[in-house]
Amino acid sequence: MANQEQCSTFIWRCFNCGATESWDKRQDTSCPACGMPLNIELLTPASTDCLETPPDSLWSYGDFLPICGARYRVSLGEGATPLVATPRLAQEFGFQALWMKNEMANPTGSFKDRQIAVGISHAREIGARTVAVVSSGNVACATAAYAARAGLQAVLFMHGQAGAGKIAQAAAYGAKVLCIQSPSPKDVFQLCLEACARFGWYHLSTAGMYEPYNVEGAKTIAYELYQQFNGDLPEYLVAPVGGGGLLGGIWRGLRDLKHLGLVRQIPQLVGVQASGCAPLKMALERNFSFAESLAHPWATPNTIAGGIADDILFDGHTVLPAIRETEGFALSVEDPEIVAGVQRLASTEGLLCELTTAVVIAALPALAKRIGNARVCAILTGNGIKDLAHLKQTMPAPQSIPPSLEAVQQALDATPASVTQP
Numbered sequence: 410m411a412n413q414e415q416c417s418t419f420i421w422r423c424f425n426c427g428a429t430e431s432w433d434k435r436q437d438t439s440c441p442a443c444g445m446p447l448n449i450e451l452l453t454p455a456s457t458d459c460l461e462t463p464p465d466s467l468w469s470y471g472d473f474l475p476i477c478g479a480r481y482r483v484s485l486g487e488g489a490t491p492l493v494a495t496p497r498l499a500q501e502f503g504f505q506a507l508w509m510k511n512e513m514a515n516p517t518g519s520f521k522d523r524q525i526a527v528g529i530s531h532a533r534e535i536g537a538r539t540v541a542v543v544s545s546g547n548v549a550c551a552t553a554a555y556a557a558r559a560g561l562q563a564v565l566f567m568h569g570q571a572g573a574g575k576i577a578q579a580a581a582y583g584a585k586v587l588c589i590q591s592p593s594p595k596d597v598f599q600l601c602l603e604a605c606a607r608f609g610w611y612h613l614s615t616a617g618m619y620e621p622y623n624v625e626g627a628k629t630i631a632y633e634l635y636q637q638f639n640g641d642l643p644e645y646l647v648a649p650v651g652g653g654g655l656l657g658g659i660w661r662g663l664r665d666l667k668h669l670g671l672v673r674q675i676p677q678l679v680g681v682q683a684s685g686c687a688p689l690k691m692a693l694e695r696n697f698s699f700a701e702s703l704a705h706p707w708a709t710p711n712t713i714a715g716g717i718a719d720d721i722l723f724d725g726h727t728v729l730p731a732i733r734e735t736e737g738f739a740l741s742v743e744d745p746e747i748v749a750g751v752q753r754l755a756s757t758e759g760l761l762c763e764l765t766t767a768v769v770i771a772a773l774p775a776l777a778k779r780i781g782n783a784r785v786c787a788i789l790t791g792n793g794i795k796d797l798a799h800l801k802q803t804m805p806a807p808q809s810i811p812p813s814l815e816a817v818q819q820a821l822d823a824t825p826a827s828v829t830q831p
Contacts (some may be wrong), residue, residue, distance in 0.1 A: 416455040446618045481534040483514035483559045492637040495758045502777040508786045517550045518792035524615045525627030531622040537611035546575025553582035565689040616723035627658025643784035650680035651717030657727025676735035681768040685712035692740040699725040713744045716765030746771035761793035
């Protein structure tokens, strides 16, 4: 493939003031006009042929991504994830149709593989040898795996919301894992940034306000949905929100499709957070600008969904306009609802998600009351295998019986009504 910088045209865009800047590999990615973060925007792709056939991986959309050439790309086969219809849940809540975009099928088990694949490819492009991230788990796992794939060193700053299972998974890839004694992701980010500046590491955290390349991969979810729905996108797209990079990225991918004349209407975007840490919902209710949202961090993040327990909107510069411009909204759910959401999805549709993902399942009752008979697609962001420790605590122990048919019958007779009998 030809050098991508010569094939596709990109610009820098500020969603705060609307300013645009010509494309270059700048170090300072703040807007010269207003100081807010700039975003990478696709202006003209080299070709749209990639939207005509199903993708093999995220890199099937290489002409839509700001990486110079194939020699820099790092891949474990991320992307090209299934779209799964969930008719039982749709019927239960009264939706016209309900689908799940199964990002759990990515190599390390979460959508973060998309973002890290692009971010670490850019790190190779600029000659980095060590990458560092702040993470509660999924970003760390993805970074460690893709750094191993690329032959780079990885340093992981795990903050107070990190789960033990994800820490172990990340360490298995050979990364240096540091558990920082602070519950505040914002404070840990500052430490990571200072370390990167001192030691010359590339900051790979998926927070667009610091590194716009590292959130580009999320756009490809929009391209895949366009193809999987044959251009007829649902009215609503629903996703968990921590820092906001996922929903902001999907929105920017949808903008690309609209700019190319492939879709007329962008779905309304719905962000779901835990009630114990809901800076997006607070920002929308108080009509905060991005700058105002940064000045009002969530005081005490406290939720079982540690993967989205971000005290500020690290991608508020995209997720806030994403929801406002699509006339979307935010919902929040309680921890017991999140726990129940894991089992509801697994027992109803056979999809086992992690706690962070389960916020979208927990939000379905409130969503149904608000939008009624509509077509909805939810994003399943992380695999439930990452939360095995939690499952062991919440799932009932298997029943031990002697090896006889009579014992089997007695066990079946004692089976709770909530468990489906064959």
